[in-house]
Every structure is written in structure tokens, then in C-alpha cells.
Amino acid sequence: MITRPRELITQWTALSPMAAVVLLVLTWGRDLPGVLVAVMTVVLAAAVLAAVHHAEVVAHRVGEPFGSLVLAVAVTVIEVALIVTLMADGGDKSATLARDTVFAAVMITCNGVVGLSLLVGSLRHGIAVFNPEGTGAALATVATLATLSLVLPTFTTSAPGPEFSTVQLTFAALSSLILYGLFIATLTVRHRDYFLPITRHGEVITVEEHADAPSARTALISLVMLALALIGVVGLAKGVSPTIEDGVEAAGLHHAVVGVIIALLVLLPETIAAVRSARRDRVQTSLNLALGSAMASIGLTIPAVALASVWLSGPLVLGLSSIHMVLLALTVVVASLTVVPGRATPLQGGVHLVLFAAYLELAINP
Structure with a gap:
């Protein structure tokens, strides 16, 4: 059943993003009592679920891989704005x-x-299948961007500490934009079929059969609601961050845990969307979301902070520590071995989750 545009704006999936934005405006920059923080958390969770819904509506209208791209870029643009504001x-x-x-x-x-x-995909369907050509290209781009932007500053000598000089930072920013632009062109124009879901026999799925596509007007409304939901999610995450910081400090945890918690909240819509795609045996869509988000995070954040550093005072530390560089290197190696066959079992999923757990453990106990 297709939801009409007039019905769409009265549903909870439209009301919760609007409520999140209103709550964000009313609470921005203020000290919040515990009860209000609890209310913000509930509204934030509702906005996350609404964002996933509207992202799927837009994705159904425009088709893959454009739908994954819309959600990844939307989340990242708002995340970058939040980073620059906090800096x-x-x-x-x-x-x-x-x-x-x-x-x-x-x-x-x-x-x-x-x-x-x-x-999830392999447990539900026996084996997870995806296109190694498109996924491998995305992984290679993520690895290159991460190394140029986060690893090299640790070893350069033109500036003191793990920082880039102005010329080096400019090069990293331009390289990030160029590589991300090339990826977008490959994803949407030149080799779109590399990023479409495939069947067990390797055939590309170009048309989804489960429902009729929503109208252009419905998709446009969902796009607006998606933007409102993401603004609400990121803004409310910033609003509750002081409470998170107090809790982390009271628990005696490392301050880096705060960043991890905020990142988890911001990326929650994409995580839910990726898991739901995997349950429908569309693992390629899940990988598009994951790697596209990682790529957008680097490809848009580094140029933004490079530009912002012109008027922001203070240093800009980009170089990773030795522990994080080891984790990054291991992630790239393991992901490469996962991607090459184009098929994955629960073992590969478990390996990646253990690496993620190791990252969380080292963030808590560095």
C-alpha cells in the first residue's frame, strides 16, 4: 500500500523529525535537567527510526545505489557541520x-x-553475496583516504607533532575531494552495475519486485523529513553530549569514549538501514551504506576542517596513534580478504565484529 503525501505528514515518521527539530531549537546552548535529557533521548531514538524509514522511501524512488548515497551524504554533511561548530x-x-x-x-x-x-545476511540466507568489483573499489578508496589523511600526519616533519603543514593539508583536502568525486562518478554513472545487489548466481538485480515505487511528491516529502530527522539526531546528540561526558568522567573512562558514543548515535540510522537491507538479502546495499559513509566522512570532513582552519585558532591534529594505525591496517587487510570472494559466511562477519569490539575496548582502556 502506497502512503499518500497528505497522510505521510501526519504519521509518526513525520511528526518525530519535526518534534526533534523543535526540541533542538528550544534546548540549544542551555543547561539541561535530567528529565529533559531523558525526553531528548526518546525523541532522538524516534528521529533515528524515522530517518531510516524516509531514507528507504527515497531509496525506493531513486533506486540503488543512489538511495545509499543520499543517506550517507546527508548524514556526513550534517556531521561535518557539527564538527566545525564544536571546533x-x-x-x-x-x-x-x-x-x-x-x-x-x-x-x-x-x-x-x-x-x-x-x-545477519549470512545467518538468515546461508551466505551473504555481493559484488566484489564495486565493494573492492570502495574499500580501496576508503583505505587510501584514511592513510593520506590520518596516517601520514604522524610521520611528516614539516610541522611539529602529528600535524600537516598548510601545503600538506591543502594536498590532503584536494586529494580527498578528487577521490570522492571519482567514486561518486563511478557509483552513479560509469559503473553503476558494480554497486547493485546480485543474486546467488551473480546476476545483477536492477528492479525490486516487492512494491511499487512511491510518487515523486511522496519521495520529496520523505527527503525533506530525512533532512529534518538527521538535523534532529545530530543536534540532539550534541545536546546530550554534556550528560554523556559527565557520565564517562564519573565512570573513570577515557575521554575518547565520548566521541565514540556520539559517533554511534550519529551513525545509528545508517546502521539500522544496513541491517534491514541485509535481512532482505541485499548485502551489497548494506556495504554501499557502510563504505560510502566511511568515504564521505573522510572525503568531506578533511576538506571542511582544512577550510575552517583558516579562521579557527589552535592546532589541527590529524595523525593517529600507533595503536589506532595497527587497528586501521588490520581492518584494511581483513576487509580485503572479505571482499575478494564476493561471498561471506558468519565467520567473516564475526571477525569484523571482533575488530570493532577491540576498537571499543581500546577506546575504554587505551
Whole structure:
């Protein structure tokens, strides 16, 4: 049954994003009592579920892989705006914010989302199948972007500490934009079939058979609601972050845990969408979401913070620690071995999830 546009705006999936934005406007920049934080958390959860719904409506209208791209880019653009805002307010203490957020996004998507999608898809359907050509190209781009932006600053000597000089930062920003642009062109124009779901026999699925596509007007309304939901999710996540910081400090945990929790909240819509795709035996769509989000996080964040560094005071630390570089290298190696066959069992999903658990453990106990 297709929902009409007039009916769509009266459903909870439309009301919750609007409620999230209204609550965000009323609470922005204020000290919040515990009861209001609890209310914000409930509204945030509703906005996450609404974002997933509207993303699926848009994806059904435009088809894959455009649907995955819409959600990944939308989340990342808002995430980048949040990072720049926090850096402008934080001074020297926010010097590592961009690095920590981008690396958290890479580990969450490439291990957490990928591992969960492969595990769910293979357990439900016996084996998870996907296109190794498109997935391998996306993984190679993520690995290159992560190395250029997060690993090299640790070893360069033009600037003190794990930082880029102005020329090096400009090169990293331009490289990120170029590679991300090439990926978008490959994804949407030149080799779109590499990123479409496939059958057990390797045939590309170009048309979904489960329902008629929504109208253009319905899809447009869902696109607007998706944007509102994501603004609400990221903004409310920032609003509850002081409470999270207090809880992390009270528990005696490392401050990096705060960044991990915020990243988990921001990436929750994509995680739910990826798992639901895996349950429908569309693991390629899940991988498009995961790797596309990791790529967008690097490809858009690094140029944004490079531009923002022109007027922001304080250092911009991008280089990873030795522990994180080991985790990144292991992730790339394991993901490469996962992608090459084009098929995965629960074992591969479990390996990625263990790597994700190791990242969380080291964030709590570095």
C-alpha cells in the first residue's frame, strides 16, 4: 500500500523529525535537567527510526545505489557541520576532534556495520553475496583516504607533532575531494552495475519486485523529513553530549569514549538501514551504506576542517596513534580478504565484529 503525501505528514515518521527539530531549537546552548535529557533521548531514538524509514522511501524512488548515497551524504554533511561548530567553540581542546570523529566513523562502518550486515545476511540466507568489483573499489578508496589523511600526519616533519603543514593539508583536502568525486562518478554513472545487489548466481538485480515505487511528491516529502530527522539526531546528540561526558568522567573512562558514543548515535540510522537491507538479502546495499559513509566522512570532513582552519585558532591534529594505525591496517587487510570472494559466511562477519569490539575496548582502556 502506497502512503499518500497528505497522510505521510501526519504519521509518526513525520511528526518525530519535526518534534526533534523543535526540541533542538528550544534546548540549544542551555543547561539541561535530567528529565529533559531523558525526553531528548526518546525523541532522538524516534528521529533515528524515522530517518531510516524516509531514507528507504527515497531509496525506493531513486533506486540503488543512489538511495545509499543520499543517506550517507546527508548524514556526513550534517556531521561535518557539527564538527566545525564544536571546533569553533572548543579552542585547543578540540584539536583532535576531527581525527577522533573520522576514525570512529571508519571503524564503526568498516567493522561494526559491515560485520553486523554480513553476520545477519549470512545467518538468515546461508551466505551473504555481493559484488566484489564495486565493494573492492570502495574499500580501496576508503583505505587510501584514511592513510593520506590520518596516517601520514604522524610521520611528516614539516610541522611539529602529528600535524600537516598548510601545503600538506591543502594536498590532503584536494586529494580527498578528487577521490570522492571519482567514486561518486563511478557509483552513479560509469559503473553503476558494480554497486547493485546480485543474486546467488551473480546476476545483477536492477528492479525490486516487492512494491511499487512511491510518487515523486511522496519521495520529496520523505527527503525533506530525512533532512529534518538527521538535523534532529545530530543536534540532539550534541545536546546530550554534556550528560554523556559527565557520565564517562564519573565512570573513570577515557575521554575518547565520548566521541565514540556520539559517533554511534550519529551513525545509528545508517546502521539500522544496513541491517534491514541485509535481512532482505541485499548485502551489497548494506556495504554501499557502510563504505560510502566511511568515504564521505573522510572525503568531506578533511576538506571542511582544512577550510575552517583558516579562521579557527589552535592546532589541527590529524595523525593517529600507533595503536589506532595497527587497528586501521588490520581492518584494511581483513576487509580485503572479505571482499575478494564476493561471498561471506558468519565467520567473516564475526571477525569484523571482533575488530570493532577491540576498537571499543581500546577506546575504554587505551
